[in-house]
Amino acid sequence: MVYHRNLLQVQPSEAIYQDLRAIGTASRDIGIQLAATVSAGHFGFLRWLATIAAIFLIVVDRTHWKTDLLTGLLVPYIWLNLPPILFGFFRGEVGKWISLITVIVRLFIPRKFPEEAELPVSLILLIVVAPNLLADSVRNSLAGIIVSLAIGCYLLVQHINNAGGFRKAFAAQNGIPNTIGILLLFVSPLWEIFHHYL
Incomplete structure (x- = not known):
């Protein structure tokens, strides 16, 4: 019964203010932890x-x-x-297989190679070949x-x-x-x- 009476006593604008204050505190805490992680060199x-x-x-x-x-x-x-x-994942066997399949498709079926895949495949080729x-x-x-x-x-x-x-x-x-x-x-x-x- 006391709980219901306390709910009725809180004004809606005051409840919103309390929620915004809680969000601000949580955001500040996340920012502090992120800054501590980044400042430690990570x-x-x-x-x-x-x-x-x-x-x-x-x-x-x-x-x-x-x-x-x-x-x-x-x-x-x-x-x-x-x-x-x-970088290590794509520099390994996965990147080599993707590069091989890409080169084969580009050589033998150039019309089937999607234009949207040009940049991602170029990136993987650069990672593998560098x-x-x-x-x-x-x-x-x-x-x-x-x-x-x-x-x-x-x-x-x-x-x-x-x-x-x-x-x-x-x-x-x-x-x-x-x-x-x-x-x-x-x-x-x-x-x-x-x-x-x-």
Whole structure:
């Protein structure tokens, strides 16, 4: 009976305020734990985030939201920022089999090869074929970070120019997801520079 009386005494606006305060506290706690994880040098999450953003931009470009972005640049970006577990997976036997099947299909049945698969297959071919010197040294070096930032900057400038300005880049129907996706490309490289070199 006391419980029902307490429910009746709480005003709806006060209940909403309490819920929003609880959401804010939970968000703050998640942010603190994420910052602690990232500041400890575990920026694997940021690499995953940047890779997912790049894959998102490739997928969006292949759908009805066709953009004028040079999405071919996302292949070396993903190659440079792919999390080590995925890089090792595709560099192994799985990537070799995918590459072999792709080359066979492209040679003998070129009309059956879907155009949408060009960039993902190019990425897997690049992962498989790249020499160990490049795969081990460039991916985890300042040069790789600078190339990733240059790709992100170029795509951002190209997106803003194609939209007709910074405000229009956020106002167009497909502008917001593309702009956010491009901005997420900066997360991992900037944090790696901040963590290792500053």
